[in-house]
Amino acid sequence: MDELSNQFSPDLQDLHNTVASTCQNGSLTPTNSPRLNQKSQNNNRNRLSEDDDKENSQKDKQPPQAPPRRRNQKKTSSPKPISNGLPPTPKVHMGACFSKVFNECPLRIHCTATWVHPETRDQHILFGCEEGIYTLNLNELHDACMDQLYPRRSIWMFVVKDVLMTLSGKTTHLYRHDLLALHSKQTHRFSLSMNKIPERFVPRRFSTTTKVPDTKGCIKCCVGRNPYNGYKYLCGATMNGLFLMQWYNPLNKFMLLKQFECWVPSKLSVFEMIISPEMEYPMICVGVRKGYDRGNLKLDMINLNSTANWFSEDSDGSETIVPRHDSIDVVKVSQLEKDIILVCSESKLALLN
Numbered sequence: 001m002d003e004l005s006n007q008f009s010p011d012l013q014d015l016h017n018t019v020a021s022t023c024q025n026g027s028l029t030p031t032n033s034p035r036l037n038q039k040s041q042n043n044n045r046n047r048l049s050e051d052d053d054k055e056n057s058q059k060d061k062q063p064p065q066a067p068p069r070r071r072n073q074k075k076t077s078s079p080k081p082i083s084n085g086l087p088p089t090p091k092v093h094m095g096a097c098f099s100k101v102f103n104e105c106p107l108r109i110h111c112t113a114t115w116v117h118p119e120t121r122d123q124h125i126l127f128g129c130e131e132g133i134y135t136l137n138l139n140e141l142h143d144a145c146m147d148q149l150y151p152r153r154s155i156w157m158f159v160v161k162d163v164l165m166t167l168s169g170k171t172t173h174l175y176r177h178d179l180l181a182l183h184s185k186q187t188h189r190f191s192l193s194m195n196k197i198p199e200r201f202v203p204r205r206f207s208t209t210t211k212v213p214d215t216k217g218c219i220k221c222c223v224g225r226n227p228y229n230g231y232k233y234l235c236g237a238t239m240n241g242l243f244l245m246q247w248y249n250p251l252n253k254f255m256l257l258k259q260f261e262c263w264v265p266s267k268l269s270v271f272e273m274i275i276s277p278e279m280e281y282p283m284i285c286v287g288v289r290k291g292y293d294r295g296n297l298k299l300d301m302i303n304l305n306s307t308a309n310w311f312s313e314d315s316d317g318s319e320t321i322v323p324r325h326d327s328i329d330v331v332k333v334s335q336l337e338k339d340i341i342l343v344c345s346e347s348k349l350a351l352l353n
Helices: 002-025 034-061 138-143 179-187
Strands: 109-116 123-129 132-137 147-150 154-160 163-168 173-178 209-211 220-225 232-238 241-248 253-261 272-274 283-290 297-303 330-335 341-345 349-352
Touching (some): 109 154, 123 138, 123 154, 123 163, 132 138, 132 154, 147 179, 163 179, 173 179, 283 330, 283 341, 297 349
Antiparallel strands (some): 123 132, 132 147, 163 173, 173 209, 241 253, 272 283, 283 297, 330 341
């Protein structure tokens, strides 16, 4: 056996070398059998059909392409109205574009104010009348109905947030009204007598109308906002003096700051706030009179920052709150800017610097 293996080993080694060399040179090729060619063709066809099915399924899953947008096209959507009421006043070059609301009202109106309901966004006009406080919903003018919110006489009113401050009653007091609660009473009316509970039996925290203490006999009120610190002030005049209040957001009401004891006349034609950046509290204008040269106007001011000097530095020495000589019947005094004050009388209009 060893001899036979030794005889055939060189021949097998030579055959192995020839096969390896032919494979490296690429001269050796596999045999071309018809069965193998047919199987390879079928496999290629199956692969092509599978690839086509995958492409078609991916095309079906993709959403259709949107048409190209025009770049120059602008959206012209109408802005949402701030409140539901009368249409907005158009901007025109001539005319004020007033809108008539109603004719021949039987009420004796002393003052008015506007308020927007925070939930319905309906705009309301509030009327302070001899017969009480009434409201008119401008979004329901087709009903032609005014609802009574409060039955007592009111001569002055001011709205801050959802709170209405009024001077009401035969002997006037300063009142605070919750507008949301008053209007909810009007929307949820009952015919039962349980809805007509007297005010004096209702707990104070649940009452919609509260009387501000120590304001009996208040004859004038004014409200102003200091643009330099953002504070809102309310000043009132009684027969015994003046009081100053400041709006407090957490409690949603005015809080008392100061009280001044002084003599105040029963008739004040002017009672307006004047804000100065150099002073912490506002000054109160209580009258307008002519100057010595008859061409200028001077304001009679009450300085709430100091109890020693009630007037500004340009006082001429007549130490009365309302001078008796050369006084002017003023309709309105309003501060337009920091150093510009508008004075309106019956026949004249003046700007004071």
